[in-house]
Amino acid sequence: MKKVAYFPGCTLKTKAKELDRYARKSAEALGFYLDEIENWQCCGGVFTTSRNEIATKLSSVRALADAQKKNQTLITVCSACHNVIKQTNHAMQTDEEFALKVNNYLGAGNEYDGKTKVLHYLEYLRDEVGFEEVAKKVVKPLTGKKIAAYYGCLLLRPNSVMAMDDPENPTIIENLIKALGGEAVVYPYRNECCGGYIALEDADSAKKKSTSVVASARSHGAEIIVTACPLCKYNLEKNNPEAKVVYFTDLLAEALGVKEDGNE
Amino acid sequence: MQRIGVFVCWCGSNIAGTVDVEKVSEALKNEPGVVFSTNYQYMCSQAGQDIIKDAIAEHKLTGIVVCSCSPRMHEATFRKTAAAAGLNSYMVEIANIREQCSWVHKDMQSGTEKAIILGKAAVAKVNLNAPLTPGESPVTKRALVIGGGIAGIQTALDIAEAGFPVDIVEKKPTIGGKMAQLDKTFPTLDCAACILTPKMVDVAQNDKIRIFSYSEVEEIGGFVGNFTVKIKKKARYVKEDVCTGCGICTEKCPQKKVPNEFNMGMDNRRAVYIPFAQAVPKVATIDPNYCTMLKTGKCGVCAKVCTAGAIDYTQKDEIIEEKYGAIVAATGFNPISMDKFDEFAYNQSKDVITSLEFERLTNAAGPTAGKLLRPSDGKHPHTIVFVQCVGSRCDACAEKGKEYCSKICCMYTAKHAMLTRDKYPDTDVYVFYIDVRTPGKAFDEFYRRAVEEYGVHYIKGMVGKVSPEGDKLMVRASDLLANKQLNIAADLVVLAAAIEPDKSARPLATMLTASMDTNDFFTEAHPKLRPVESPTAGVFLSGTCQGPKDIPETVSQASAAAAKVIGLLAKDKLMGNPCVAQSNELMCNGCSSCERVCPYGAITYADKEFRMPDRTVAIRRVAMVNEAVCQGCGACTVACPSGAMDLKGFATSQIIAEVDAICK
Numbered sequence: 001m002k003k004v005a006y007f008p009g010c011t012l013k014t015k016a017k018e019l020d021r022y023a024r025k026s027a028e029a030l031g032f033y034l035d036e037i038e039n040w041q042c043c044g045g046v047f048t049t050s051r052n053e054i055a056t057k058l059s060s061v062r063a064l065a066d067a068q069k070k071n072q073t074l075i076t077v078c079s080a081c082h083n084v085i086k087q088t089n090h091a092m093q094t095d096e097e098f099a100l101k102v103n104n105y106l107g108a109g110n111e112y113d114g115k116t117k118v119l120h121y122l123e124y125l126r127d128e129v130g131f132e133e134v135a136k137k138v139v140k141p142l143t144g145k146k147i148a149a150y151y152g153c154l155l156l157r158p159n160s161v162m163a164m165d166d167p168e169n170p171t172i173i174e175n176l177i178k179a180l181g182g183e184a185v186v187y188p189y190r191n192e193c194c195g196g197y198i199a200l201e202d203a204d205s206a207k208k209k210s211t212s213v214v215a216s217a218r219s220h221g222a223e224i225i226v227t228a229c230p231l232c233k234y235n236l237e238k239n240n241p242e243a244k245v246v247y248f249t250d251l252l253a254e255a256l257g258v259k260e261d262g263n264e
Numbered sequence: 265m266q267r268i269g270v271f272v273c274w275c276g277s278n279i280a281g282t283v284d285v286e287k288v289s290e291a292l293k294n295e296p297g298v299v300f301s302t303n304y305q306y307m308c309s310q311a312g313q314d315i316i317k318d319a320i321a322e323h324k325l326t327g328i329v330v331c332s333c334s335p336r337m338h339e340a341t342f343r344k345t346a347a348a349a350g351l352n353s354y355m356v357e358i359a360n361i362r363e364q365c366s367w368v369h370k371d372m373q374s375g376t377e378k379a380i381i382l383g384k385a386a387v388a389k390v391n392l393n394a395p396l397t398p399g400e401s402p403v404t405k406r407a408l409v410i411g412g413g414i415a416g417i418q419t420a421l422d423i424a425e426a427g428f429p430v431d432i433v434e435k436k437p438t439i440g441g442k443m444a445q446l447d448k449t450f451p452t453l454d455c456a457a458c459i460l461t462p463k464m465v466d467v468a469q470n471d472k473i474r475i476f477s478y479s480e481v482e483e484i485g486g487f488v489g490n491f492t493v494k495i496k497k498k499a500r501y502v503k504e505d506v507c508t509g510c511g512i513c514t515e516k517c518p519q520k521k522v523p524n525e526f527n528m529g530m531d532n533r534r535a536v537y538i539p540f541a542q543a544v545p546k547v548a549t550i551d552p553n554y555c556t557m558l559k560t561g562k563c564g565v566c567a568k569v570c571t572a573g574a575i576d577y578t579q580k581d582e583i584i585e586e587k588y589g590a591i592v593a594a595t596g597f598n599p600i601s602m603d604k605f606d607e608f609a610y611n612q613s614k615d616v617i618t619s620l621e622f623e624r625l626t627n628a629a630g631p632t633a634g635k636l637l638r639p640s641d642g643k644h645p646h647t648i649v650f651v652q653c654v655g656s657r658c659d660a661c662a663e664k665g666k667e668y669c670s671k672i673c674c675m676y677t678a679k680h681a682m683l684t685r686d687k688y689p690d691t692d693v694y695v696f697y698i699d700v701r702t703p704g705k706a707f708d709e710f711y712r713r714a715v716e717e718y719g720v721h722y723i724k725g726m727v728g729k730v731s732p733e734g735d736k737l738m739v740r741a742s743d744l745l746a747n748k749q750l751n752i753a754a755d756l757v758v759l760a761a762a763i764e765p766d767k768s769a770r771p772l773a774t775m776l777t778a779s780m781d782t783n784d785f786f787t788e789a790h791p792k793l794r795p796v797e798s799p800t801a802g803v804f805l806s807g808t809c810q811g812p813k814d815i816p817e818t819v820s821q822a823s824a825a826a827a828k829v830i831g832l833l834a835k836d837k838l839m840g841n842p843c844v845a846q847s848n849e850l851m852c853n854g855c856s857s858c859e860r861v862c863p864y865g866a867i868t869y870a871d872k873e874f875r876m877p878d879r880t881v882a883i884r885r886v887a888m889v890n891e892a893v894c895q896g897c898g899a900c901t902v903a904c905p906s907g908a909m910d911l912k913g914f915a916t917s918q919i920i921a922e923v924d925a926i927c928k
């Protein structure tokens with residue numbers, strides 16, 4: 001089975017265990033193995049707001065360097081981790097000063113040159129496995145389910161670095177939903193922010209953002225909202241307790257028939 | 265030995281600010297051949313030129329060096345000065361101590377040092393200069409205008425008015441361009457068709473003008489005064505000279521589902537079509553991508569109904585070759601694609617349209633016969649949001665849009681807003697803007713009328729998102745002056761898309777060897793003083809292919825380009841550039857290396873008789889340069905293995921002398 005380096009991230013070991021568990025199970029069902037890198041640490045948190053803090057980027061760089069040693073593509077699942085690692089990798093490739101400072105920390109012999117390919121799990125499914133192949137492996141299609149993809153902001157932006165999909169009119173999760181036999185609901189707020197960390201200091205703002213996302217999805221007929229981000233899931237659920245928000249790996253595992261019933 | 269005069273220019277403080285001009289003229293006094301050296305505040309002024317003329321006479325100078333600005337700026341000026349004083353123009357050398365010295369240095373000492381070195385190099389070169397006489401070439405008294413929009417039309421009419429024949433090449437089946445699609449024109453609100461179509465008819469009826477419609481330029485050769493151009497007349501499958509334009513074929517054609525490009529795809533046309541009622545030439549064209557007969561061989565309805573017998577399914581593309589003295593690029597513009605601006609939901613909702621689509625929706629000859637109706641449901645919109653600068657002034661999103669201001673959007677948006685309020689007073693109209701830019705005669709008054717008399721809501725701020733919700737478009741925007749977020753439930757959203765040069769401009773520039781800027785607008789020879797000429801001799805620029813322009817500006821520039829063309833065509837002969845290659849026949853061994861690298865095809869070979877030392881005669885194949893065709897690029901001089909090729913005025917020995925002077 002093909003091995004790919006895997007960076008789960010802290011939340012996937014605590015609050016979002018099912019995101020991690022079903023990512024692994026689905027991968028095996030699809031013919032690849034998520035090879036968790038050893039001794040990984042927190043990705044370092046929000047890249048954009050701590051651009052100049054080298055120390056918080058070191059763990060991301062170590063993960064990238066580890067994947068390079070294994071000669072593997074680095075896969076992430078959590079939107080936030082993906083954003084940090086991808087942006088850090090980009091900075092290592094394009095910002096000489098940043099790269100120099102980081103490499104000074106890593107020490108001689110451990111330098112990292114930015115060559116590791118970083119893919120989000122969704123991208124890996126689309127570009128390496130192929131959604132047609134995913135569709136062939138589906139045993140329990142999600143027929144009749146109206147599913148709304150929720151991208152949030154970290155998965156797609158900044159587009160010049162993330163380069164995953166059109167940030168204003170993305171299609172990747174919708175195409176996955178279709179591959180799994182579900183009905184993809186397209187609604188305008190799918191790439192809006194959920195409120196993110198602002199929930200900590202201004203819960204009302206986060207509530208406003210999250211409710212407008214859920215309302216927009218509902219008004220277009222969505223029954224289930226699917227996301228790749230633990231923070232998005234938290235905000236949407238907290239502010240819309242009646243909404244059904246699940247991770248994309250949840251639906252994937254269900255359709256592939258690898259989800260244990262009643263074990264959540 | 266030459267008697268050289270050196271003239272150092274201060275250029276006010278442009279040069280003198282960073283270069284010690286006194287020191288430069290003093291230092292150059294001692295160079296070999298220099299008999300006179302001075303400096304002056306503005307060498308290009310009348311007084312400065314007089315200093316040069318007087319020195320030539322007084323000191324019997326055989327060559328001069330002017331240390332001043334770039335030769336692009338004033339080489340021609342000083343050559344004329346020298347000629348007026350009886351000195352051969354090509355005995356003048358310019359040492360560029362401004363652009364390449366004073367402007368790039370901050371330190372007086374290093375600036376002065378470099379200026380002296382540059383002056384020394386020029387002196388070393390003049391020592392080896394020889395008088396040159398430019399050759400003459402005849403001028404073909406016919407002009408080519410590429411593009412048949414309002415720019416091309418105006419240029420062609422003006423050239424024809426002066427009595428010279430003009431050909432217009434237009435890639436679409438009709439001339440008229442973008443202006444033909446417009447409804448009304450700012451700031452006077454006269455109807456575009458009413459002022460354009462008579463000009464189109466003038467073009468058609470002018471016996472000096474030929475229109476090659478549905479045609480494209482394939483190949484351009486030659487040089488100023490003597491261009492040879494191949495024009496591809498695409499097969500329209502209708503005999504142009506037989507078709508009467510009755511339009512019966514366009515009514516009977518069974519293929520009805522072809523998006524009508526003239527109406528921005530908002531309705532359909534047939535596979536055989538006349539773009540619009542006032543088209544010139546008014547002949548039908550069969551669209552080979554949709555015609556059933558051409559695709560499957562089964563149909564032929566148009567041929568059956570055509571009483572004139574004009575349909576010809578066997579027509580082939582035709583290549584026409586013609587000679588021209590001057591070429592005018594008038595390739596125009598297009599709105600940019602809205603595909604990368606999905607935050608405005610252009611691809612998600614039919615009711616998000618571009619301004620050009622709005623023009624068609626309000627045009628009496630458009631898909632709704634001039635009634636402003638929503639494309640989705642044909643209902644009258646009650647709230648309309650106009651968004652300006654969509655893709656313009658986008659410095660942070662260069663991959664999506666353009667960094668420049670598209671210039672025309674502020675005014676046409678004011679026009680759209682005003683006309684909407686005038687015709688449908690029950691409609692709420694919002695305009696979101698970054699800045700409102702209305703310089704131009706009667707422009708600001710026009711915009712203020714939209715705000716003050718017509719009650720258009722102008723809001724400073726940009727729209728962040730347009731979300732289709734039910735049959736409404738939820739527009740989320742910021743009002744920067746009130747510092748608040750707005751949510752407007754609109755029925756129609758109109759995007760003022762940035763404009764960009766037509767895609768045909770880039771390949772055309774390559775064919776013309778004309779330069780372009782990074783946005784694919786043609787570059788003018790001088791941004792202020794030669795705005796309608798390309799740096800390539802004989803190539804002129806008309807309209808938006810040079811930069812964003814409105815109609816009045818386009819027409820002015822079109823007429824200016826025509827004036828330049830007329831000035832060129834009025835000459836019987838052109839002075840060529842004498843700095844061309846020449847082959848030393850005694851050294852040439854006929855290897856053809858030079859011929860292979862010559863981009864202009866200026867080199868031919870001839871068998872020549874040579875008298876040998878032993879009094880026998882040998883016949884050898886040697887290279888010959890056609891001086892009228894050679895552009896003096898120097899590629900052959902580098903390629904020649906025996907050193908037989910040299911460039912007059914830029915001989916290898918002269919270049920080496922310059923390098924030696926610099927490295928000394």
